[in-house]
Structure formats: structure tokens, C-alpha cells
Amino acid sequence: MPAITAEGLTKVYGSRGQVVRALDGLDLTVEEGTVLGLLGPNGAGKTTTVRVLATLLRPDSGRATVLGHDVVKDAQRLRQEIGLSGQYAAVDENLTAAENLWMFGRLYQLPSATARQRADELLEQFALTDAKDRVVKTYSGGMRRRLDLASALIGRPRLLFLDEPTTGLDPRSRFGMWEVIRELVRTGATLLLTTQYLEEADALADVIAVVDRGKIIARGTADQLKSQVGGERVEIVVRRPEDLAAAREVLGRQSRGEVTVDEHTRRLTAPAEGGTQQLVEVIRVLAEAGVPLDDVGLRRPTLDDVFLSLTGHAAEDAAATPTTDEPAPAGRTS
Amino acid sequence: MTATAPPPGRTGGSTVSDTLVVTWRNLKRIPRIPELAVFAILQSVMFVLLFAFVFGGAIAVEGGNYREYLMPGIFAQTLAFASATTTIGITDDMQKGLVDRFRSLPMARSAFLTGRTIADVAYNAGILIVLMLSGLAVGWRVRDGVVEFLAGFGIALLFAYAMSWVGVFVGQLVPTVEVGQQVAFTVVFPITFLSNAFVPLESLPGWLQPFAEWNPVSTLTAAMRELFGNPSPPAGSSFAAEQPVLMTVIWCVVFVAIFAPLAVRRYRDTSK
Structure with a gap:
């Protein structure tokens, strides 16, 4: 049985007379023990997809099952088996790393001693042991992201959602995060990762699903997608x-x-x-x-070429903000 | 607490222990952001000084000295303003994505909010004690017994608790901390001034008096004056004016009964 199945998810936001179709009939399957990279520009519907699958948002229509639980009806049961690490480092800035992890462990219903022990393991694993008693306010961006990821892992989730885990990080912290994620993948975790970096999906995911305007427009391994646009x-x-x-x-x-x-x-x-x-x-x-x-x-073609040939527009062009006077060369490494 | 009935079929997630963990989190934060408490107290002390020394001479209070009359008003005002702090705190948690993390956890749905309101009561108790000590320094006195004093302190905290539920509800509705600040102050400021907190009600224009009489800030202030034995000039013949203690309790119960379920419902709502 696949770890994630989503069928025909739709979600429409209306605000100030503008209607945004964040999800427009999205179908998705993720096999257990694999890494799926959800690739698309800003505003394509990646975060909305994650929010629906992680029980934070109810779809307008369609249905989704994660680890055998319906994301709407069995939400509370599902929450025990998933971990979520979002675009922002969602940890309490005024607590220390150790306090944050203990708190989230307790809220995953771990006994206090177990939560503390698990927190120590994760702090070690994410190279935060030396900083564990410092308030998070004093952390660098990379350290915050690592703590955020550790927080998502405290309950030993069977499935992990990583929503743009490296957006906004400098290249060094970004590669650091990649290493951490690769390590997770080696332990056999099932992972859904969203990214707007083409090379990131290429580096981390087994299967890539390309999202544009609330739909999956292509799916396959990096090589399959590349061969789709020719040699x-x-x-x-x-x-x-x-x-x-x-x-x-x-x-x-x-x-x-x-x-x-x-x-x-x-x-x-x-x-x-x-x-x-x-x-x-x-x-x-x-x-x-x-x-x-x-x-x-x-x-050889890059994923950028894939995006261009699939959507007819460059990945950057689809971004919600039309103010791009500088052509952003993101992901243009070959 | 209210509205904490577990949804059918949920597993794990003890409401009590989850609430305590969130309370712990909110209490732990207080000494880490000392500016918040320091400025809350400074603001109130500033009001004490402004009213006691600047306007004090111009305001005559029947049967007593103005500073003694003023202090319960300052207490009530400070507790009303504390709801703004709650609003901002919740909005900040939402903006930083922290609320999403809590909502993705297998914890009791109400605990995130209930924990905050309980921590707020402890925080406000601390603020109130500091203010009372400053009050003693400018001539405020407790003239009745210990039981009455404790009753007065208790009713003030009940009011703080009710205001905190208003704060956690409003905090979830406003989009940014800045807007939250504006909304809270725009609402709280006039409410504290259209009351008997600083001036006797007879000095207000007639058409405003009924509003001011029933204003929860007025009933709380009058209740504290009564329980602390401070000057409390008669303020009309309405039920609110004659039974300020009872009326304050009723107000608090009504506020919690309305805002706690609204706040929890909003927190659980996954349609947005």
C-alpha cells in the first residue's frame, strides 16, 4: 500500500475578490520508503499540498490517505505518525533547543524521561549539543532549520514532510541540510519534500513530481524527466x-x-x-x-529545461511576484 | 476548562498534561522577554504618576483621597491591557508558523490556547503584586480584612482570565502583529477610559453614563474598591452599579463562555 494517496484534491482561496486555485485536481502517490520531491515555482501549490496531507488544511474536494488514515476523518490518529518541518523554523525562539525538543516530545505524548533522552539523541545527531542550552533566538538560520527538523523527528514519525527545507539558507547551510536529509533517507524514512530548487530535487528525491498551478504535470525519476525533453x-x-x-x-x-x-x-x-x-x-x-x-x-538537459518544455514557461516566471527585473539564475548549474 | 471534550476516536493526548506543557512553555518565556513585563509595569506606573500628580488635584472624590480611589482603576486598566499582550503573543505564534507545528502534533486541540490563558493568569498575578506594592508607596491602602483582600485579588485574576480568552480569540483573527497591536489598543483604550477607573461617573455626559456603568472595567474597579475598602462614590442605581462584585463575576463568566468556545473552534478550523 502506498504511504500517500491523494485523488483530485482541490482548494480555492478567496480573498478580496480574488480567487486563487491553490489546488486544482491534484493526484499523488508516494510509495513507502521512498523520497518524493514535489517540484515547482512559488505559488504552484506545493505548500498547500503539504498542509492538506499533514492535516492542517481541509481540501474543498477530493480525498487523501496518509499511512492508511484519511487526512480529514482520522486526522488525530495520523498526527502521531507524521512529522512536519515547514518553510519557517517553527520553534519557540525564547526557549532553548533542549526545551523545545522536550516540549514537542511531550506533546507527541512521550513520557518526560523518554522525551529528554530522545531530545539528547537528536541534538547529538544534528550537531546542536553544544548549543542546546542557548535560547534559539541566538541561533543562525542553519541551526534553526536543523532544530526544526529535529523537532519534526522527535516522535519517530513514519513519514516526514519537509516543506522547502533549504529556502533562504546560504549555500553552505544548504549543503549541510542536504547531508542531514540524505542521512534520514539512508535509514529508510518515507519523505515528501517540496522545493523550488531543481538541483535539490535531483539530489535528494527518488521520484520527482512537477507541480504547476495546483496540478501535477509530470512525474518520474530525474532521468525519466530529462529524457522526456529529448537528449x-x-x-x-x-x-x-x-x-x-x-x-x-x-x-x-x-x-x-x-x-x-x-x-x-x-x-x-x-x-x-x-x-x-x-x-x-x-x-x-x-x-x-x-x-x-x-x-x-x-x-544533458537540466530540470530547468524540463520545466520549460512541460509548462511553456520558465520556472521563475510562474512566481507570484511579477517583479523580476533580474533574470534569476537559480538552479542553472549544469 | 471549557470546550475540551476529546473528539471521538482520538488516541493519546491527555488534555491535562498537554495543557500543563503549554502553560510551562508560556511561563518559561516570561523571564526570557523581560521587556514585556517591565514595560507593562512601567506603563501602569506612568498612569499612576500622571493621574495622581497631574490630574489628581482637579478630580475631587467624595469621601476620600484620589490616589486611593485611583489605584483599583489602574489595576483594572492594566489587566484589560494585558489582553493586548495575549493577542500579540498568539498572532506572533501564528505568523512564525509555530501554531502550525502545534496543530500538526497529536495533542489535545484546546491545550495550546488553554495553556496560554493559564500562564497569563500567573503572569498577571505577578504584575498585579508589583503594582500593589507601587500603590502602597503612593498612599494606596487596603482597609478591609484579609478575606476581602483575597476576594478582590481573586476577582481581578478572574477578569484577567476572561480577557485572556478574548485575546487568544482575536489573536487568531488578525493577520500580523502590527495589526493585532492596533486592534487591541483601539478597542481597549476607550473601554478603560469610558469607565470609573480614573474619574467618578457623575462627571461623564449623561448619555455615556449607562455604558460606563455597565462597562466591565467599571464593575471590576468598583468591585475592587469595595473589597479593598477604598473610596467608592455611588455610581447610579443600576444593577451593575449596586452589585459590582456580582456583576463582574457575571461578566467574566459570560466572556469565557463566549470567547473560549469561539477561540477553540477557530483553532480547530482547518478550512483556511
């Missing part, structure tokens, strides 16, 4: 911005897919079914046309 791509960076148009035309002639152009970085990308042969051809034609290049190469 390799040819990528060139022209030296002079004025050559962008000419280079685009050359690439367009050479490949059948769509050419994407990033004017900011002067980078052009296009599908390259012909592989190396096509790359050589592109270089030759551009050299004849007198277009100097800064960089050129073949690369």
Missing part, C-alpha cells in the same frame, strides 16, 4: 551581444527544437539530436559568419 543540447555563449540574433538563426536552422536565449548571459541553448556532429557543424558555421564565441559545449 543532449548544444549550448553556446557568444562574445558580443549584437551577435545574439545571428547565432540564434544558425542554431535554429541546425536543430528542430526551440532555441532558448538568455540575453543577460549571452547564452543560447538548443536541442542537439545530432550530438557531437551537430556541435562541430554549429561551430563551423558560426566561425564562417565571424561570430566569436566565449564558450561552447554539449550538455
Whole structure:
């Protein structure tokens, strides 16, 4: 039996005359012992999905079962078996780490001594032992997230929800969190993780479900999703911005897919079914046309390309805030 | 407490122990944010000084000295303002996502709020003691027996408890701490001034008097004056004016009976 089954979940928010379809018929299955990465831009419905599955929000329609419990009818029973770590570090800033963990342990109905013992184990596991008697107010962002995750684990949940566990963290703390999450995965935990970082889903999840506008629009392993958008791509960076148009035309002639152009970085990308042969051809034609290049190469498609080909818009474009004067290069590592 | 009946089919989650854990949490926080208590007390002391020394000369109180008349009013005002602190505290917990964590735990649904209101009573008892000591310093006295004094103290805490339930309800409705602050002060400020806390009711315009007479802040102030043996000029012939102790108890019961179920229902509501 799958750990999570959701069928046709919908949730509509209305505020000040604006109707937002946060969930629009979302279906989802997560197998026990696997990590599902829910990938999508801001406002796609990731957090709403987690809130429904973690019993915090009742869907308008549709139904969901988590670990065999209906998320609405058996909510209280389900709460004993899940852990939730959200976008904010939801711990009490005015308590110490040890006090926070003891408190949450007690509220998971552990006896006081057991809660204390479990808290000590987790503090050790998350490298917080030295800071355990300091009030959380004095913690760094990374430490708070680790404590938040430890709080979600205090009741030994069978299933863990991680809602954007690394959003807002600096790269170092982010990789630290990845290590912690990988360690959890090694112990066989079932995990539902949401992220807007494409590389994060790639690094942590067994299966990735892409969410857009309240629906799952694609699902598969990272490799399956990548093969869905075809094989390799040819990528060139022209030296002079004025050559962008000419280079685009050359690439367009050479490949059948769509050419994407990033004017900011002067980078052009296009599908390259012909592989190396096509790359050589592109270089030759551009050299004849007198277009100097800064960089050129073949690369496998990234999840960014997946998003673009599935939704017709870039991941960043779907964000709720339309103010993006700088093209954010998030997840653009290849 | 009210509205703590466990839902059918729930497992685990002892209401009493969960409530105690949350109470512990809220008490533990108090010394970690000393500014909160310090400024609550300073604000009240400021009112004592303002009224006792600035307006005191202009306000005549039948049968006694103004400072002795004033202090129970200050106590009532401080406890009414404490509901603003509760509102802000709950809004802050909601904004920081802490309420989501509590709601995701297999704990008694009412414990998060009930624990807060119990801790508030302890907090307000502390504030009240400090204020009473400052009152003694400016000439306030307890003139009746120990039993009456304890009754007066008890009724003040009952009022604080009722106000705390209003606070936990309102705290869940407002979107941000700043709005919570505005709402609380906009409501609490006029209520404490449209009362007998600082001035005898006869000095108010006639059309305002019935409101001021029935105002819970007035009945509490009059109740404390009566129980502490402080000057308490007659304030009309309504039931509220003649039976301030009884009326205050009725008010508190009514407030808890309305706001505790509303607050718990709102907390349990997962439709938003």
C-alpha cells in the first residue's frame, strides 16, 4: 500500500475578490520508503499540498490517505505518525533547543524521561549539543532549520514532510541540510519534500513530481524527466551581444527544437539530436559568419529545461511576484 | 476548562498534561522577554504618576483621597491591557508558523490556547503584586480584612482570565502583529477610559453614563474598591452599579463562555 494517496484534491482561496486555485485536481502517490520531491515555482501549490496531507488544511474536494488514515476523518490518529518541518523554523525562539525538543516530545505524548533522552539523541545527531542550552533566538538560520527538523523527528514519525527545507539558507547551510536529509533517507524514512530548487530535487528525491498551478504535470525519476525533453543540447555563449540574433538563426536552422536565449548571459541553448556532429557543424558555421564565441559545449538537459518544455514557461516566471527585473539564475548549474 | 471534550476516536493526548506543557512553555518565556513585563509595569506606573500628580488635584472624590480611589482603576486598566499582550503573543505564534507545528502534533486541540490563558493568569498575578506594592508607596491602602483582600485579588485574576480568552480569540483573527497591536489598543483604550477607573461617573455626559456603568472595567474597579475598602462614590442605581462584585463575576463568566468556545473552534478550523 502506498504511504500517500491523494485523488483530485482541490482548494480555492478567496480573498478580496480574488480567487486563487491553490489546488486544482491534484493526484499523488508516494510509495513507502521512498523520497518524493514535489517540484515547482512559488505559488504552484506545493505548500498547500503539504498542509492538506499533514492535516492542517481541509481540501474543498477530493480525498487523501496518509499511512492508511484519511487526512480529514482520522486526522488525530495520523498526527502521531507524521512529522512536519515547514518553510519557517517553527520553534519557540525564547526557549532553548533542549526545551523545545522536550516540549514537542511531550506533546507527541512521550513520557518526560523518554522525551529528554530522545531530545539528547537528536541534538547529538544534528550537531546542536553544544548549543542546546542557548535560547534559539541566538541561533543562525542553519541551526534553526536543523532544530526544526529535529523537532519534526522527535516522535519517530513514519513519514516526514519537509516543506522547502533549504529556502533562504546560504549555500553552505544548504549543503549541510542536504547531508542531514540524505542521512534520514539512508535509514529508510518515507519523505515528501517540496522545493523550488531543481538541483535539490535531483539530489535528494527518488521520484520527482512537477507541480504547476495546483496540478501535477509530470512525474518520474530525474532521468525519466530529462529524457522526456529529448537528449543532449548544444549550448553556446557568444562574445558580443549584437551577435545574439545571428547565432540564434544558425542554431535554429541546425536543430528542430526551440532555441532558448538568455540575453543577460549571452547564452543560447538548443536541442542537439545530432550530438557531437551537430556541435562541430554549429561551430563551423558560426566561425564562417565571424561570430566569436566565449564558450561552447554539449550538455544533458537540466530540470530547468524540463520545466520549460512541460509548462511553456520558465520556472521563475510562474512566481507570484511579477517583479523580476533580474533574470534569476537559480538552479542553472549544469 | 471549557470546550475540551476529546473528539471521538482520538488516541493519546491527555488534555491535562498537554495543557500543563503549554502553560510551562508560556511561563518559561516570561523571564526570557523581560521587556514585556517591565514595560507593562512601567506603563501602569506612568498612569499612576500622571493621574495622581497631574490630574489628581482637579478630580475631587467624595469621601476620600484620589490616589486611593485611583489605584483599583489602574489595576483594572492594566489587566484589560494585558489582553493586548495575549493577542500579540498568539498572532506572533501564528505568523512564525509555530501554531502550525502545534496543530500538526497529536495533542489535545484546546491545550495550546488553554495553556496560554493559564500562564497569563500567573503572569498577571505577578504584575498585579508589583503594582500593589507601587500603590502602597503612593498612599494606596487596603482597609478591609484579609478575606476581602483575597476576594478582590481573586476577582481581578478572574477578569484577567476572561480577557485572556478574548485575546487568544482575536489573536487568531488578525493577520500580523502590527495589526493585532492596533486592534487591541483601539478597542481597549476607550473601554478603560469610558469607565470609573480614573474619574467618578457623575462627571461623564449623561448619555455615556449607562455604558460606563455597565462597562466591565467599571464593575471590576468598583468591585475592587469595595473589597479593598477604598473610596467608592455611588455610581447610579443600576444593577451593575449596586452589585459590582456580582456583576463582574457575571461578566467574566459570560466572556469565557463566549470567547473560549469561539477561540477553540477557530483553532480547530482547518478550512483556511
